[in-house]
Amino acid sequence: MGPAMDDRDRLLRLESMLSGLLRYGALIASAWIAAGMALGLHADRGGRCAAIGIVLLIALPALRIALTTAIFLIERDYLFAAFSSTVLAIITVGFIAGVALSRPARGPDMDRLGSSAPGGAGDRPKSVRGTSP
Amino acid sequence: MIVAGPLDSLLIGLAALASGVFGGMLGMAAGIFIVPALTLAFGLDMTHAVGASLVSAIACSCGSAASAMENRLTNVRLAVLLEIGTTMGALTGVALSGVFPESALYLLFAAILVLSAHQMARKRKADLSPQDLTSPADPWATRLRLHSSFPDPLTRRDVAYSVDRVGLGLFLMYGAGAMSSLLGIGSGVLKVPAMDSAMRLPIKVSSATSNFMIGVTASASAGIYYARGDVLPEVAAPVALGSILGAYLGTKILMRTSNERIRSLFIVILLALAVKMSMAAFQGPASAPGG
Numbered sequence: 533m534g535p536a537m538d539d540r541d542r543l544l545r546l547e548s549m550l551s552g553l554l555r556y557g558a559l560i561a562s563a564w565i566a567a568g569m570a571l572g573l574h575a576d577r578g579g580r581c582a583a584i585g586i587v588l589l590i591a592l593p594a595l596r597i598a599l600t601t602a603i604f605l606i607e608r609d610y611l612f613a614a615f616s617s618t619v620l621a622i623i624t625v626g627f628i629a630g631v632a633l634s635r636p637a638r639g640p641d642m643d644r645l646g647s648s649a650p651g652g653a654g655d656r657p658k659s660v661r662g663t664s665p
Numbered sequence: 666m667i668v669a670g671p672l673d674s675l676l677i678g679l680a681a682l683a684s685g686v687f688g689g690m691l692g693m694a695a696g697i698f699i700v701p702a703l704t705l706a707f708g709l710d711m712t713h714a715v716g717a718s719l720v721s722a723i724a725c726s727c728g729s730a731a732s733a734m735e736n737r738l739t740n741v742r743l744a745v746l747l748e749i750g751t752t753m754g755a756l757t758g759v760a761l762s763g764v765f766p767e768s769a770l771y772l773l774f775a776a777i778l779v780l781s782a783h784q785m786a787r788k789r790k791a792d793l794s795p796q797d798l799t800s801p802a803d804p805w806a807t808r809l810r811l812h813s814s815f816p817d818p819l820t821r822r823d824v825a826y827s828v829d830r831v832g833l834g835l836f837l838m839y840g841a842g843a844m845s846s847l848l849g850i851g852s853g854v855l856k857v858p859a860m861d862s863a864m865r866l867p868i869k870v871s872s873a874t875s876n877f878m879i880g881v882t883a884s885a886s887a888g889i890y891y892a893r894g895d896v897l898p899e900v901a902a903p904v905a906l907g908s909i910l911g912a913y914l915g916t917k918i919l920m921r922t923s924n925e926r927i928r929s930l931f932i933v934i935l936l937a938l939a940v941k942m943s944m945a946a947f948q949g950p951a952s953a954p955g956g
Binding site: 544546547548550551552554555557558561562565566568569572573574579582583585586587589590591592593594596597600611612615616618619622623625626627629630631633634 | 670674678720723724728731732735739742745748752753755756881883884887888889890891892894896898902903909
């Protein structure tokens with residue numbers, strides 16, 4: 533019974549860390565989005581706040597997988613550390629491919645924001661993109 | 666449609682709130698209502714609707730995954746393994762989305778809506794019959810230590826379960842991941858039955874584990890959509906916020922109402938949406954007012 537309980541304790545610790553990350557991460561991201569909406573999404577500052585929240589939300593599961601990998605490594609569970617880093621690699625490859633494949637000519641910013649908010653709102657997504665991992 | 670002002674964002678937020686309430690009451694993701702709402706009512710492109718819906722799928726998954734983990738229903742090891750399948754599927758789905766014509770996506774979405782309605786009709790019986798958890802286990806699952814246990818709220822004792830057919834499960838998750846990124850849904854509608862019937866997990870464990878995986882799966886495709894500029898902040902922000910709030914309210918309402926009637930009502934709604942989506946496949950969503 534001894535080793536089984538030990539296993540369970542470690543698992544519980546792992547799960548409470550992960551659930552904390554998910555809950556508070558989602559809360560923080562929603563707060564940024566709410567702030568963005570309060571400031572007005574078409575205004576420069578509001579749009580930027582909302583974009584930060586969206587990037588945080590998208591990055592949150594990737595962060596979770598990174599944390600999972602770290603925990604598996606600490607537990608010397610190298611096979612599962614390899615599994616979770618594979619998932620992280622797939623997400624990263626996808627994001628890089630997305631950036632590479634994005635066609636600048638087809639940027640939605642111009643036709644979308646042309647009518648509203650003049651002055652610098654058009655390049656808003658690009659400036660925020662730098663903050664994503 | 667061009668999202669021109671705060672009023673449009675507010676309306677989109679309200680639609681997402683309603684979708685979240687529906688989803689929360691049914692125990693399913695809001696995406697299945699959000700994409701039809703954005704395309705049919707707001708006349709948005711499928712790509713932009715999917716991009717916004719994926720962000721909201723992440724948001725909803727994070728919130729509910731956290732509480733499911735605290736109830737020890739999630740099998741984290743199994744989730745990590747299956748996420749290899751779902752994320753690879755997600756990349757495939759994004760690659761395919763450029764190949765499929767938009768009308769094919771509408772038809773595919775209609776098919777998923779019909780499948781959801783069918784599953785909802787079947788769920789009543791499944792709730793009653795207890796599952797056999799002592800099924801033969803896959804030797805691979807034993808080797809990877811995927812078997813686990815969950816606390817039964819009625820007896821307050823841990824129920825041990827074994828995991829079967831890991832290979833088939835991975836394959837099915839690949840398909841579910843592709844659907845998720847093509848249509849902007851969490852595709853719990855595909856994952857849960859795959860885990861229930863192919864891998865023979867207890868229903869509570871499969872829905873908790875599915876929910877846990879939705880975040881990572883949606884993140885893989887949402888990252889690409891965002892990088893391509895297909896996640897419009899003025900759409901995604903109200904959708905994410907509205908659906909989180911709605912999902913929270915929905916689960917609260919769920920606890921107070923008998924769900925037999927609601928279920929039959931939503932089966933009708935899902936089928937009606939399926940009809941609308943397949944009509945849009947042939948006529949184009951541009952027939953929507955203001956489109």
